[in-house]
Amino acid sequence: MDRLIDLIEKFNNRTVVGLDTRITYIPQFILKEAISKFQDEEEAISYAIIRFNKEIIDAIKDIVPAIKLQMACYEAFGVGGIKALRATAKYAKQNGMYVIFDGKRNDIGSSMEFYSKAYLSTTTLFDKPYSPFCCDSLTVNLYLGSDTLRAVLEDCMLYDKTIFVLLKTSNPSSNEIQNIKDENGEEIFLKVAKICESFGEKTIGKYGYQKIGAVVGATQKEELKLLRKKLKSTFFLVPGYGAQGANALDVSYAFEEGKGAIINNSRQILCAWQQKNYSEKDFANASRDAAIAMRDEINKYI
Amino acid sequence: MDRLIDLIEKFNNRTVVGLDTRITYIPQFILKEAISKFQDEEEAISYAIIRFNKEIIDAIKDIVPAIKLQMACYEAFGVGGIKALRATAKYAKQNGMYVIFDGKRNDIGSSMEFYSKAYLSTTTLFDKPYSPFCCDSLTVNLYLGSDTLRAVLEDCMLYDKTIFVLLKTSNPSSNEIQNIKDENGEEIFLKVAKICESFGEKTIGKYGYQKIGAVVGATQKEELKLLRKKLKSTFFLVPGYGAQGANALDVSYAFEEGKGAIINNSRQILCAWQQKNYSEKDFANASRDAAIAMRDEINKYI
Numbered sequence: 001m002d003r004l005i006d007l008i009e010k011f012n013n014r015t016v017v018g019l020d021t022r023i024t025y026i027p028q029f030i031l032k033e034a035i036s037k038f039q040d041e042e043e044a045i046s047y048a049i050i051r052f053n054k055e056i057i058d059a060i061k062d063i064v065p066a067i068k069l070q071m072a073c074y075e076a077f078g079v080g081g082i083k084a085l086r087a088t089a090k091y092a093k094q095n096g097m098y099v100i101f102d103g104k105r106n107d108i109g110s111s112m113e114f115y116s117k118a119y120l121s122t123t124t125l126f127d128k129p130y131s132p133f134c135c136d137s138l139t140v141n142l143y144l145g146s147d148t149l150r151a152v153l154e155d156c157m158l159y160d161k162t163i164f165v166l167l168k169t170s171n172p173s174s175n176e177i178q179n180i181k182d183e184n185g186e187e188i189f190l191k192v193a194k195i196c197e198s199f200g201e202k203t204i205g206k207y208g209y210q211k212i213g214a215v216v217g218a219t220q221k222e223e224l225k226l227l228r229k230k231l232k233s234t235f236f237l238v239p240g241y242g243a244q245g246a247n248a249l250d251v252s253y254a255f256e257e258g259k260g261a262i263i264n265n266s267r268q269i270l271c272a273w274q275q276k277n278y279s280e281k282d283f284a285n286a287s288r289d290a291a292i293a294m295r296d297e298i299n300k301y302i
Numbered sequence: 303m304d305r306l307i308d309l310i311e312k313f314n315n316r317t318v319v320g321l322d323t324r325i326t327y328i329p330q331f332i333l334k335e336a337i338s339k340f341q342d343e344e345e346a347i348s349y350a351i352i353r354f355n356k357e358i359i360d361a362i363k364d365i366v367p368a369i370k371l372q373m374a375c376y377e378a379f380g381v382g383g384i385k386a387l388r389a390t391a392k393y394a395k396q397n398g399m400y401v402i403f404d405g406k407r408n409d410i411g412s413s414m415e416f417y418s419k420a421y422l423s424t425t426t427l428f429d430k431p432y433s434p435f436c437c438d439s440l441t442v443n444l445y446l447g448s449d450t451l452r453a454v455l456e457d458c459m460l461y462d463k464t465i466f467v468l469l470k471t472s473n474p475s476s477n478e479i480q481n482i483k484d485e486n487g488e489e490i491f492l493k494v495a496k497i498c499e500s501f502g503e504k505t506i507g508k509y510g511y512q513k514i515g516a517v518v519g520a521t522q523k524e525e526l527k528l529l530r531k532k533l534k535s536t537f538f539l540v541p542g543y544g545a546q547g548a549n550a551l552d553v554s555y556a557f558e559e560g561k562g563a564i565i566n567n568s569r570q571i572l573c574a575w576q577q578k579n580y581s582e583k584d585f586a587n588a589s590r591d592a593a594i595a596m597r598d599e600i601n602k603y604i
Contacts, residue, residue: 031428075416116585143444175447176497182485271404
């Protein structure tokens with residue numbers, strides 16, 4: 001987590017911008033330009049997403065430490081979407097940002113190794129060094145148990161990458177499995193947390209945090225407080241702020257003395273231009289203004 | 303599940319070939335041809351995977367009902383891998399096979415809708431009908447609860463698709479979360495099964511099975527027996543046969559009177575040419591022979 005925390009400290013900014021770009025988030029003038037340039041619809045949307053994302057990155061790169069890419073939004077546009085995912089990640093990295101792929105990947109060990117090859121390691125392909133996507137971190141689901149962690153941990157160490165494991169998610173039905181209590185009254189999300197802690201203890205960096213972070217939704221106030229208290233060396237990626245309903249006070253429980261978490265926001269930042277005081281050509285500046293406002297709002301409670 | 307079961311009945315074959323193609327599975331003559339044709343390594347591997355997969359499909363399409371594509375193996379080759387994933391799925395569909403994407407996707411509702419757009423539905427893109435990948439089915443992880451199902455169920459109905467939810471996986475650490483007992487002694491995989499059953503009950507087709515199937519590993523004999531007994535209208539996708547250790551007797555517990563499941567095998571089919579009685583040019587025939595042997599071995603216990 002050291003590179004991420006370096007950037008957070010540098011900018012005094014505890015937020016990550018979720019570039020979960022959807023068609024409805026992109027201004028019409030970009031979409032029109034895209035479809036006039038490309039015959040193929042998938043190439044057009046790929047161009048539009050890349051252009052939108054790059055301009056947002058240009059507008060926030062000196063104030064925001066990280067971006068998070070919701071992979072579903074890119075997979076929904078097939079090969080064109082994956083091209084946009086790769087191009088966005090590469091551009092953000094070139095501009096010094098920390099890049100988190102939110103793919104919630106999970107599988108048995110031998111398959112998980114291929115996700116690790118895709119997102120975390122550098123291998124060779126026909127004897128040349130090969131790293132398909134430039135990302136720093138991947139979100140992971142641990143329903144299959146520690147095999148999933150074991151398969152990525154070595155690559156995290158070798159290539160200075162991190163993962164964020166889903167503990168307690170921000171959605172309404174998250175209780176159905178995550179909050180089931182075992183025979184001793186301990187909830188499932190705490191069992192997952194224990195696996196992560198024990199696997200991560202040898203990966204602690206200069207700020208005192210492991211390379212295995214946790215996803216904890218800001219909409220889950222009680223669990224967020226409990227997990228912050230219990231997991232001293234686990235860094236949190238916190239969704240749920242803004243459109244999903246959590247505010248700056250809610251997310252303040254993710255921090256301990258201002259440290260240990262980063263708060264995601266997507267829609268409020270990407271769609272800021274849709275408010276009445278902006279024109280669509282001003283979309284990137286609108287995002288910058290929204291990112292500054294969010295940074296300051298969160299810092300108020302630190 | 304009706305289209306899948308139609309094919310199983312037609313071929314009297316209860317197996318699915320896992321096209322989890324890795325470089326080491328592809329004969330050298332294809333890899334050499336690929337790198338001589340393409341300057342770019344990623345284009346070369348994409349070509350090699352597509353050629354290997356298409357020849358396997360040609361060799362098995364008149365005897366095997368379905369293929370399963372482990373998405374990790376394709377994502378590991380970036381945009382080139384995704385091109386190979388799409389081309390393989392399209393070719394298999396054109397040849398009448400049922401295509402299962404093994405991506406174990408999961409997310410909150412609003413993001414899961416994008417996975418549904420990617421893999422299960424037909425939407426529009428710049429006013430043209432758009433379906434990024436030609437697949438029939440997707441594997442899904444339910445750690446986030448029923449929100450994940452809700453987001454895909456309508457598309458499954460509208461576009462005649464299915465999903466397979468992870469209940470009890472085939473890997474060594476699957477017990478760590480999936481077999482935790484709740485306060486009433488009921489295990490987590492059974493809680494997940496109940497959610498699937500109640501959501502799927504209105505989707506039962508002509509053979510008596512829901513559109514929400516289940517992944518149950520053949521290496522988990524006790525759970526497989528229990529689930530088969532409990533879930534009368536749930537169709538099982540069963541990994542774990544062959545290289546992972548389960549045999550034809552083990553997988554026989556997935557069936558009820560020969561119905562209700564399909565058994566996956568990847569390595570033993572794709573790497574059959576590496577046995578001493580085949581040359582590498584014979585790789586597709588070797589796969590056909592292995593697929594016939596597996597079909598017959600499983601049918602012995604029916």
